[in-house]
Amino acid sequence: MLTLRQEARRRRNIAAAIEEFQQLRVRLAGAKTRLRGAAEIDLQIKVMLEKHHVARYLKVRRTVREEHEYRQTRRGRPGPETAYRKITRRRFDIEWATDEQAIAYDHSSDGMYPLVTNDRSLSPAQVLEAHKGQPMIEKRFEQVKTVHEIAPVFLKDEGRIEAFFTLYFLALLVQALIERELRLAMKRENLDELPLYPEQRQCARPTTEQILRLFSLAQRHRLTEGAHTVQVFDVPLTELQRQLLSLLGVPEDAFRPPD
Template structure:
């Protein structure tokens, strides 16, 4: 089924490109065409080819066509002795051919999903297994741009740019480790879900963002009279917060005032 869709799309793109080339040919043949220079015509050809992705299948060539016209050398009614002069005009035209060999070559691989690697020690099954991890890598890049909100770089020194991205990489690494340790702890304690979503909806794969959001309102307040501390109000942890700290191996007294 995929093979048929790919072949149909290829033929559809070729047909659409040929239709636009025919319209361009009519435009070039008109007396009021504005496409006079070779650069303008070549640009139009390139735009059509790239628009429909048919560079491999259509070979387009710009040509020059001669048009001859005969006119009297003098005014008046033509007669047996009337002399004529030939006026030649040059007009640009385009010609194209379809490369059926290239079409058949690409058709032979329709429906296939090739995986290429430079690690020759992997078996085909291992290559496929490694490829399945691509969504996780893409997810980390998505987190850099969304959650971490990576800023545009206006630095010019290569060392500063490298240091800048190193910090983002370390932040991304910490995020990944927090998620990994939490999910391993859930698996170890046979927990399928945690109520981390709004309205305490269950979450099977907790993220660092959800975990940190749960502690975003955890605050310690200190009542001070001059230089003297009157009282410290420690963080009142919820049961869910205590559970997450226990899963992460963080002691609760880390959020309390040291004695």
Template sequence: MELSLKLNKRDLRTEEAIRDEIESILNKYGLKEFFKINISTSTEKIRVKIGKGRPGPFAEYRSITKTIYLLDWEIDAKRLKKEERADGIFPLLSTDKSIGPKEALVSYKYQPRLEKRFNQFKSVHEAAPILFKNIQRVEAIMFLFFIALIVQGIIERKVRMSMKERGVKSLPIYPEYRRSFYPTTSKIFYNFDGISSYKILKNGKVIKEFKDELSSIQKLLLDLLDINEDDFNYKNLLLDPSGTIQKCRGFSPQLMII
């Protein structure tokens, strides 16, 4: 230890000061439990001239006994061995009471699910670096992204569970009607892109309204999500005070005034 070279000098001339310095160093690196420290002492007698001036034939001296502190240390092999056995162990908590420790670990180790969410976080939701001045703003926007990912996961889970219950192995939701065995929320929404609802107004009153006809795959997706077709088409279109129709879900509202 470099500390050994600093003993008996300046601020390290007492046992208490030396122990405080040792404890400070070990705590800094988190190694206090792995070392056994021993401070031993020895004495040294030195002669000191009494009075000022250069030593002469009639100079008088007095003897002083000085305490010298020595530092001995060794690694606690048993404690280190115990720590090696526990290295890498961490608690794994689960809210699913139906699975055991092994199942929980297997589920945790299945990283593709987590990696897929990170991929969607950057691609589907287009998350990008933003300059914020404090951590609270970062936490706020990340919270919104996480809520979006949770809702996205719930939609995917609902569709896939419904497919399994009904024996539907795949859905032709990709371009050119290519089939998907594990539909993602972005591809599900893609199939509703461009659908429009129309309202004809006369003197500020709706005199006619109609909508695009849903395809068979769109109807199947709504059915798998347990969403009623009428609710999807009409109740989610809102007319704001300015007279324009707000766009909701997959619909692109069109307005004709006569």
């Protein structure tokens, strides 16, 4: 199926490009055409080829077409002795040809999904398995742009930019480790879901963002008089918060630092 779809898409693109070239040819032949410069015509050809992705398959050439016209040298009704002068007008035209050899070459790889790697120790099956992890990497980049709101970056010095992205890399690493630890603990405890979504909806694959949001309202207040602490007010942890701390291996005493 993939082979047929790729071949059909290629033919559709070629047909659409040829149709636009035919329309361009009609415009060039018109008396009121505005496309008179060679550079402008070449640009139109390039745009059409790139638009339909057929630069490999269509070879387009700009040519000059001569139109001849004969007119009387003098006014009056023409006769046997009437003299004529030849008027030649030159107009730009285009010609194209289909490169069937290039089409056949690309057709031979239709339906294939090539994977390229510089690790020669991996087998084809291992390369495919490693490639399947790409969505997870892309997901991290998406989180950098959305959750962490890394853009825009106003730094110009390369050293500062490298340091800036290094910090975000470490943040992503910590984030991934938290999620890995929690999901492994859920698997170990035979927990399929946790009510981490708003309105306590169930979540099968918790993210660090959801975990931190659960603890975002946990606050500690300290009432002091001079240098003396009068009282410490801790928000009591919910059962879900205690469960998460237990799954992550974080004791409550570590979450609540000593006075």
